[in-house]
Amino acid sequence: MRFPTDLKLVVAAAIVALVGCTTKPPPATEAPPAGPPPGAGETGPVTESNIIPGSAEDLRVNVGDTVHFEYDRYQLRDEDRNVLQRQAGWLQKYPQVRVTVEGHCDERGTREYNLALGARRANAVKEYLVSLGVSSGRVDTISYGKERPVCTQSSEDCWAQNRRGVTTVTSGAASS
């Protein structure tokens, strides 16, 4: 029932493409670019709709910043390991970037238990990134428990979207 992460990436890219129509359509990528784009970081942004490689938006749209968890669990699922492998590759490509992994829960838990569960989830993401070679010092964690849902309906669909780990850029990203 949950939203497959890969599908979400495609949708996100499609939305970016639509938004960019009036200016310059960006490539509708669904995977990170094969190599550094020519002139990246030298010419700067051409239009607002361009995604700067190495930016927070690049991580969010082209790499994928979110993984999801089963109810009351914090173990990573195979499809989410793929997302985190892309994140690890991206972090190795931009070694100056520091990130914070947010752990989130659905509303089906008491407030304090969910703070603890969110910490477990954030830490599970961090540990996997570290196991892939990302320096531990570059990855902070924070738990929001059930305080920051992305979906507010009381349904299994929504709860599945809210049980998540989100990798956010803290510093060092290319700015747009």
Next chain:
Amino acid sequence: MNRIALICAALLAAVFAYVPPVSAALHVDVTQGNIQPMPIAIPDFIGGRQGAQIAGVIRADLDRSGLFRTLDPKSFLDQIKDINTPPQFANWRVINAQGLVTGQAVAQADGRLRADFRLWDVYGESQMLGLEFTATPENWRRIAHMISDKIYERITGEKGYFDTRIVFVSETGPATKRVKRLAVMDEDGANPIFLTNGSYLVLTPRFNPTAQMIAYMSYAGGRPRVYLFDLESGRQEMLGNFPNMTFSPRFSPDGNKVVMTLEKGGNSDIYVMDVRTRGVTRLTSDPAIDTGGSYSPDSSQIAFESDRGGSQQIYVMNADGSNAHRVSFGGGKNGTPVWSPRGDMIAFTKQASGAFHIGVMRPDGSRERIITDGWEDEGPTWAPNGRVLMFTRTERGGRGSQIWSVDVTGRNERRVQSPGSASDPAWSPLIQ
């Protein structure tokens, strides 16, 4: 914080003309809840608008308790003109009043407000109580609550809880970007004061035993940690300096310690910190989630929640961390244990059949009773007399939370007045 400091304004209580009751005819059994609330007449106090306001607050207090039913002043046959003259009891029996409260509010020469009142047993034709309170005029609501407490105590035999405050989290904005502010208000929802500005999340505030200090969790600076808020000075201070998240704080009964949870590498364990020395003692060492610590009123034990057995359940350990053992066996998941100030029960949140309920049980887990039936009821807090609970009730679909109260019997469920949406209530002790 000057307004809060006003609470410390001297309040004097003096017993006068007190006649010990010859019989205990007028009595309400608190343990039976509000099966048959006692009819009581509380005419406006003599003393103009101030007298009417004080009587109005007393009537609202006693009605809210569910143990009393205040009679409509329009039904009264007599008007009280002098509280020193015994009332015409027959005229109060006609309207079926069992109790009668008469009083007057007087502005003294020194500018202070004095309220005298008497509680009468209408059928016994005797005075049960006669007291006076003096305070600065802006504290008139406190005078009314103190009178309510005295009436409640005289008739039920239990301490009242009206002269108390609630610390809570005020909520505004959509669920995805909820703004949460630390706030305090009187037990009846009056005099709300916001303590933080909403620029960062705050959660789970709890009073210390003097109601002057609040322990809570704050995301200030993007670092979720336990803080202390001093109501007198308005000062906020991070409690300890830990590299990771600290949360779930609660004071020890003497106020000298805070039991709280420290997260490290994704694992949560319970520690206790001495508020003065800042010395830290670890109480649990388990790869499971251990959180939600709550002292027994004699400080000898701590109830907490843990999923060490595979699901979230309530445990009790000695205050030094030894002898942790599970006590909740009533089915479902169980968390947020809070020890009653009387010591006789632990209130908790039960998650079962897709909903959250407030429950109570003996500290050994026996005699479990579920006392609310909402969609998402959680986080109970006890009135200082151990007879009433408040909790957070959240509606389906991110429509926000409200504070509700319920008698420990499960009766008299009511929404607590608050400015907008509200969650995480914690009841103060009786204010000294």
